Amino acid sequence: xxxxxxxPRAELEGIKARLDEEYAAIKAKxxxxxxxxxxxxxxxxxxxxxxxxxxxxxxxxxxADGTDCRNYGVVDGxxxxxxLMATLLDDTPENVIxxxxxxxxxxxxxxxxxxxxxxxxxxxxxxxxxxxxxxxVPGYDRHFGVTEAFGIEMxxxxxxxxxxxxxxxxxxxxxxxxxxxxxxVPKYSNPGGVTYSDEVVRRLASMxxxxxxxxxxxxxxxxxxxxxxxxxxxxxxxxxGVACQEAGTPDRYFKFASTSKITFPGAGIAAFAASPANxxxxxxxxxxxxxxxxxxxxxxxxxxxxDAEGIAAHMRAHAAIIRPKFELVARKLSEGLAGTGIGxxxxxxxxxxxxxxxxxxxxxxxxTLAKEAGVVMTGAGATWPYKRDPxxxxxxxxxxxxxxxxxxxxxxxxxxxxxxxxxxxxxxA
Amino acid sequence: xxxxxxxPRAELEGIKARLDEEYAAIKAKxxxxxxxxxxxxxxxxxxxxxxxxxxxxxxxxxxADGTDCRNYGVVDGxxxxxxLMATLLDDTPENVIxxxxxxxxxxxxxxxxxxxxxxxxxxxxxxxxxxxxxxxVPGYDRHFGVTEAFGIEMxxxxxxxxxxxxxxxxxxxxxxxxxxxxxxVPKYSNPGGVTYSDEVVRRLASMxxxxxxxxxxxxxxxxxxxxxxxxxxxxxxxxxGVACQEAGTPDRYFKFASTSKITFPGAGIAAFAASPANxxxxxxxxxxxxxxxxxxxxxxxxxxxxDAEGIAAHMRAHAAIIRPKFELVARKLSEGLAGTGIGxxxxxxxxxxxxxxxxxxxxxxxxTLAKEAGVVMTGAGATWPYKRDPxxxxxxxxxxxxxxxxxxxxxxxxxxxxxxxxxxxxxxA
Numbered sequence: 001x002x003x004x005x006x007x008p009r010a011e012l013e014g015i016k017a018r019l020d021e022e023y024a025a026i027k028a029k030x031x032x033x034x035x036x037x038x039x040x041x042x043x044x045x046x047x048x049x050x051x052x053x054x055x056x057x058x059x060x061x062x063x064a065d066g067t068d069c070r071n072y073g074v075v076d077g078x079x080x081x082x083x084l085m086a087t088l089l090d091d092t093p094e095n096v097i098x099x100x101x102x103x104x105x106x107x108x109x110x111x112x113x114x115x116x117x118x119x120x121x122x123x124x125x126x127x128x129x130x131x132x133x134x135x136x137v138p139g140y141d142r143h144f145g146v147t148e149a150f151g152i153e154m155x156x157x158x159x160x161x162x163x164x165x166x167x168x169x170x171x172x173x174x175x176x177x178x179x180x181x182x183x184x185v186p187k188y189s190n191p192g193g194v195t196y197s198d199e200v201v202r203r204l205a206s207m208x209x210x211x212x213x214x215x216x217x218x219x220x221x222x223x224x225x226x227x228x229x230x231x232x233x234x235x236x237x238x239x240x241g242v243a244c245q246e247a248g249t250p251d252r253y254f255k256f257a258s259t260s261k262i263t264f265p266g267a268g269i270a271a272f273a274a275s276p277a278n279x280x281x282x283x284x285x286x287x288x289x290x291x292x293x294x295x296x297x298x299x300x301x302x303x304x305x306x307d308a309e310g311i312a313a314h315m316r317a318h319a320a321i322i323r324p325k326f327e328l329v330a331r332k333l334s335e336g337l338a339g340t341g342i343g344x345x346x347x348x349x350x351x352x353x354x355x356x357x358x359x360x361x362x363x364x365x366x367x368t369l370a371k372e373a374g375v376v377m378t379g380a381g382a383t384w385p386y387k388r389d390p391x392x393x394x395x396x397x398x399x400x401x402x403x404x405x406x407x408x409x410x411x412x413x414x415x416x417x418x419x420x421x422x423x424x425x426x427x428x429a
Numbered sequence: 430x431x432x433x434x435x436x437p438r439a440e441l442e443g444i445k446a447r448l449d450e451e452y453a454a455i456k457a458k459x460x461x462x463x464x465x466x467x468x469x470x471x472x473x474x475x476x477x478x479x480x481x482x483x484x485x486x487x488x489x490x491x492x493a494d495g496t497d498c499r500n501y502g503v504v505d506g507x508x509x510x511x512x513l514m515a516t517l518l519d520d521t522p523e524n525v526i527x528x529x530x531x532x533x534x535x536x537x538x539x540x541x542x543x544x545x546x547x548x549x550x551x552x553x554x555x556x557x558x559x560x561x562x563x564x565x566v567p568g569y570d571r572h573f574g575v576t577e578a579f580g581i582e583m584x585x586x587x588x589x590x591x592x593x594x595x596x597x598x599x600x601x602x603x604x605x606x607x608x609x610x611x612x613x614v615p616k617y618s619n620p621g622g623v624t625y626s627d628e629v630v631r632r633l634a635s636m637x638x639x640x641x642x643x644x645x646x647x648x649x650x651x652x653x654x655x656x657x658x659x660x661x662x663x664x665x666x667x668x669x670g671v672a673c674q675e676a677g678t679p680d681r682y683f684k685f686a687s688t689s690k691i692t693f694p695g696a697g698i699a700a701f702a703a704s705p706a707n708x709x710x711x712x713x714x715x716x717x718x719x720x721x722x723x724x725x726x727x728x729x730x731x732x733x734x735x736d737a738e739g740i741a742a743h744m745r746a747h748a749a750i751i752r753p754k755f756e757l758v759a760r761k762l763s764e765g766l767a768g769t770g771i772g773x774x775x776x777x778x779x780x781x782x783x784x785x786x787x788x789x790x791x792x793x794x795x796x797t798l799a800k801e802a803g804v805v806m807t808g809a810g811a812t813w814p815y816k817r818d819p820x821x822x823x824x825x826x827x828x829x830x831x832x833x834x835x836x837x838x839x840x841x842x843x844x845x846x847x848x849x850x851x852x853x854x855x856x857x858a
Contacts, residue, residue, distance in 0.1 A: 037501065045499040049486035052725075056485065057478035070474040072466065072694040100529050101723045108718040112541060116555065116579070126545065126555050142717070149717040150545070265501040267725040288571070288578040289537040294530045294723070296481075296696040 003341030004359075004422055012423055019420040023373065026413050031374030033410040038190070038352035039401045040261055040318070047317050048263040051304045055296060069295035076283055077271070081298035085271035087308035088223050088257040090239040095273045097282060100293045103258035103270040107217060108146050110254050110272070113285045114180070114215065115150055120251055120277070122213040125150075125180060134172055134182035136164035138355055138383030138394045140190040143183040143219065147385075154385035155179070159192050163200035170207045177210035181217055187237045188222035191355040191383055191396040193348020195235035205243035205252065216240060216253040222351040223257055224315045227323045235349055241273065250275045259301060261352065262314060269294075269301050325399040325407055329354050332408070336415030342422035345397075354397040355383070362421035363392045369417035375410045432770030433788075433851055441852055448849040452802065455842050460803030462839040467619070467781035468830045469690055469747070476746050477692040480733045484725060498724035505712055506700070510727035514700035516737035517652050517686040519668040524702045526711060529722045532687035532699040536646060537575050539683050539701070542714045543609070543644065544579050549680055549706070551642040554579075554609060563601055563611035565593035567784055567812030567823045569619040572612040572648070576814075583814035584608070588621050592629035599636045606639035610646055616666045617651035620784040620812055620825040622777020624664035634672035634681065645669060645682040651780040652686055653744045656752045664778055670702065679704045688730055690781065691740060691747075698722075698730050754828040754836055758783050761837070765844035771851035774826075783826040784812070791850040792821045798846035804839045 004012065055061065061069050063078045076082070077098025086093045099106045115131075118124040125131045133147045137156040147154055155172060158165045163186070172179050182204070186196040196204075204216055218240045226234040240253045251274075259268035274282065305311050330347055333356070337343045342359040358366050363380035370377050378396040381387040397414070399407055433441065484490065490498050492507045505511075506527025515522045528535045544560075547553040554560045562576045566585040576583055584601060587594045592615070601608050611633070615625040625633075633645055647669045655663040669682045680703075688697035703711065734740050759776055762785070766772045771788040787795050792809035799806050807825040810816040826843070828836055 039501050042497065045497070048499075052484055052486045052488070055481055057481045059481070068471065068474070070477075070693040070696060072468050072689075102719050102721075105719045112545070116541070116545065142720070145717040149714070260501075264499040264725065266721050267499065267723045285578070288574040290531050290534045291571070292531075292695050294696045294726070296693065297723070297726075 001339035003339065004426055005341050009427070012426055016420070016423045016427065019416060019423060022416050023369065023420055026416060027373045029374070031409065031413065033374060033402055033406050033413070034376045035398050035402065035407070035410055035414070036376045036378050037401065038261070038398045040265065041321065041401050041403065043321050044318055044400070045264060047314065048304070051263055051300055054303045055300045061296065061299070063295070063299060067295070069299045072291050074295055075287065075290065075292045077293065078295055078298045078302070080302045081269065082271070084302050084305060084307065085257065085269070086273070087311065089220065089255050089271060089273040090223075091241055091255065091273040095241070095276065095279055096271055097273075097279060098269060098271045098293065098298055101266055101268060101270060101297070103219065103221065103256045103260065104142055104146070106256055106270055106272050107143070107219065108149075109286075109289075110217070110282070111146055111150060113282065114213070117285055118213070119215065119281060120213050128178065130178045132176065132179045134164070134169055134179060135385045136183065136189075137385070138191050138396070139183060140185055140219070141378070141382040141387070143217075144385045147183070152180075156385055159189065159194055161194060163194060163196035166200055166203045170203065173214055174208040174210055179209075180211050180213065181215045183217050183219070185219050185221055186240070187220055187235060188225055188348055188351025190221065190351065191346075191353035193346045193351050193353065193355065195237055198238040201238040201240055201243045202247070205240060205249055206247035209252075214252060218253050218255040220255060220257045221261070224311055225261060225318070225352065226315065226350045227319050227326055228349060229316050229319065233349055241275070251277050254278065259305070262305070262311060262318075263301065267297070269298055322400050324404060326354065328404065328407055329397060329399045329411060332411035332415055337418065340419070340422075343418050352398060352400055354399065356395045356397055357393045358395060358418055359422040359425060360391045360393050362418070362425050363389060363395050365421040365424065366417045367395060369420055370414055373413050373417065375413045377414070430768035432768065433855055434770050438856070441856055445849070445852045445856065448845060448852060451845050452798070452849055455845060456802045458803070460838065460842065462803060462831055462835050462842070463805045464827050464831065464836070464839055464843070465805045465807050466830065467690070467827045469694065470750065470830050470832065472750050473747055473829070474693060476743065477733070480692055480729055483732045484729045490725065490728070492724070492728060496724070498728045501720050503724055504716065504719065504721045506722065507724055507727045507731070509731045510698065511700075513731050513734060513736065514686065514698070515702070516740065518649065518684050518700060518702040519652075520670055520684065520702040524670070524705065524708055525700055526702075526708060527698060527700045527722065527727055530695055530697060530699060530726070532648065532650065532685045532689065533571055533575070535685055535699055535701050536572070536648065537578075538715070538718075539646070539711070540575055540579060542711070543642070546714055547642070548644065548710060549642050557607065559607045561605065561608045563593070563598055563608060564814045565612065565618075566814070567620050567825070568612060569614055569648070570807070570811040570816070572646075573814045576612070581609075585814055588618065588623055590623060592623060592625035595629055595632045595636075599632065602643055603637040603639055609640050609642065610644045612646050612648070614648050614650055615669070616649055616664060617654055617777055617780025619650065619780065620775075620782035622775045622780050622782065622784065624666055627667040630667040630669055630672045631676070634669060634678055635676035643681060647682050647684045649684060649686045650690070653740055654690060654747070654781070655744065655779045656748050656755055657778060658745050658748065662778055670704070680706050683707065688734070691734070691743060692730065696726070698727055751829050753833060755783065757833065757836055758826060758828045758840060761840035761844055766847065769848070769851075772847050781827060781829055783828065785824045785826055786822045787824060787847055788851040788854060789820045789822050791847070791854050792818060792824050794850040794853065795846045796824060798849060799843055802842050802846065804842045806843070
């Protein structure tokens with residue numbers, strides 16, 4: 001097949017004419033479809049409905065240690081909630097603090113604590129002339145939003161198939177003491193679906209850092225979010241905590257996880273794990289901020305999910321719903337774009353996204369065309385710091401929310417818009 | 430009756446001998462009673478058990494505007510939750526933001542935002558050489574903990590029967606631009622049970638402030654927490670928002686409230702109200718911190734409490750449980766200490782505490798004696814910034830948690846310890 005780049009102008013013009021017609025026909029349908037955010041679908045949320053029946057007025061509302069979960073207290077979480085969240089965090093319950101409904105809030109507050117109070121006895125970051133951050137791209141827009149809020153200078157670093165470009169990460173961390181951290185979604189990354197290799201994890205743990213208080217923000221958001229039930233088709237991740245202990249950098253990481261995409265986003269529980277020193281520091285600094293988080297919701301989650309095997313079984317039910325959606329996206333992209341040379345995309349084995357790279361300079365136009373045809377995508381550029389993709393190429397596809405039949409229609413629109421934007425661009429040249 | 434101060438030494442020694450015996454007898458009982466924290470009792474928590482049945486798996490989990498409360502979104506709260514919380518905040522729903530489970534966290538984060546980002550276009554407080562705060566005393570220890578965490582210098586100001594000593598508050602606010610705020614529990618204050626008079630509220634709203642970004646932190650924690658059902662026996666509070674609008678200082682206040690002592694502490698909902706400018710600023714700054722709070726819990730609370738009248742009815746049931754406890758405390762103090770000259774106390778019409786002033790220099794000793802006899806009180810000094818009561822006099826009594834029979838016993842212990850500490854002190858002289 002001839003790629004679009006190789007086609008004679010006349011042939012491209014013919015394609016454009018057909019795409020214009022196709023696009024006009026789509027627009028006439030008045031669609032209202034959404035592939036913008038990584039939200040579970042209604043069918044997925046239904047899987048967790050029993051969660052709402054588990055703590056009724058007749059239930060025992062005491063934790064295993066006798067705590068009445070209806071009253072104040074227990075700032076770091078119920079012991080059984082720590083044990084449950086430890087399975088998501090690849091850690092032991094003693095190193096876990098259970099927070100409220102949002103891991104994003106924990107990450108924001110963790111940056112805030114380093115910023116305002118400092119960490120590990122080092123100067124508060126707010127007192128430094130500059131603070132910089134390594135941001136693997138494409139990455140998660142809300143991570144970038146946190147560091148941007150604090151005025152931290154974000155430095156994009158490319159993602160490879162096995163994690164961030166470690167040569168560049170090592171160069172940055174070693175050469176500049178104002179580089180204080182890195183955002184990582186180490187498993188089924190947002191949006192690329194990449195799982196860091198053991199070598200990448202070990203290099204992160206052992207690399208030389210000019211800043212003694214360099215911190216890896218390890219957002220294991222998709223730790224159990226496999227698309228396939230067969231272990232051979234699931235990614236495995238080396239724990240950063242173990243790697244840092246082995247490397248003699250035990251305080252270098254903060255780990256985060258939540259049940260947001262396990263039970264109910266916004267009504268789940270979130271947690272943090274770190275070294276004993278970092279856990280002690282965090283408990284001390286969070287003491288003035290809260291008397292404790294929602295223990296009834298912690299208890300509800302413990303009784304519903306039970307343990308690692310309970311979570312795994314629940315996630316298999318999620319996978320059964322979303323796997324066909326990812327398969328549909330892959331098929332549509334392949335049927336519509338294979339061989340054209342105007343797009344490449346990820347084929348993740350877990351997580352919530354497909355990362356799509358359009359012809360350079362056409363991502364914004366593609367998203368605009370889709371929007372005008374009634375299909376909302378994540379904004380072009382969102383996967384880069386400051387929403388500035390210098391290639392105007394990356395688009396995050398979030399296939400989980402729409403029902404399969406809507407996704408089918410939305411992907412046809414998307415493919416048409418990718419092609420139309422590319423042809424427009426090539427004809428400009 | 431002769432006060433202890435007026436007694437001849439021999440008579441005091443006789444009293445001490447009898448108190449020593451009484452104390453030894455108490456100690457021998459091996460009690461384990463707690464009047465330390467303002468926690469609702471188990472019987473009070475039972476009042477809210479139906480809250481747990483209201484959102485089961487068969488319930489409609491959509492908000493009135495169609496939002497699926499199981500999924501992400503709605504950063505500032507469900508419209509119906511804003512309407513409910515507006516009744517606690519004496520405000521309109523548009524000026525309300527509903528947060529998570531803790532008003533303390535909202536207050537901490539509000540200080541944090543002023544500290545890190547500044548408010549109203551003014552310099553972030555972290556960039557200033559000094560930040561000071563007016564702290565009416567006795568006051569709430571966790572308030573003082575927040576300002577202490579940020580290194581804000583706390584200046585105690587006396588509470589009168591109608592609120593803080595406004596002459597002193599006005600002098601401090603007008604004379605020093607580094608004075609940036611004041612903690613207020615304006616109704617049934619913690620621990621004094623004082624409700625600010627209209628005049629005090631108006632003076633707070635209209636006073637001259639050297640700092641343009643001076644802020645009143647209006648923690649209306651006990652807004653509906655009356656001990657008596659008869660309106661004539663309930664305190665009324667002028668709204669600070671209205672007072673500030675009238676005084677031309679519309680951005681001077683932040684208001685806070687929660688359902689912590691209405692439904693379940695730690696598993697309730699909390700909210701904030703402020704001027705349109707402050708609400709817009711807060712929404713902008715909280716955007717990077719969270720995708721949204723627990724909407725299922727918001728919906729649960731709306732369906733259970735319904736509206737202002739629903740809350741009032743629910744609070745009457747609380748009052749029926751705790752009123753006898755406050756009456757018991759008043760009776761025990763009066764029977765044991767009236768006329769001795771070694772103690773004075775508040776007789777609140779609402780809230781959660783009785784403020785007790787022991788003979789100067791004996792509060793710590795009293796609390797230690799009580800603790801050694803198995804009765805845990807709030808630490809002496811806790812009602813002052815830095816836990817330093819210069820008079821070593823104030824003790825906060827929290828009568829709500831223990832059942833009535835335990836409270837009866839605990840108050841006997843407390844009265845004995847107050848007397849014993851006083852007699853020891855007077856004999857030292």
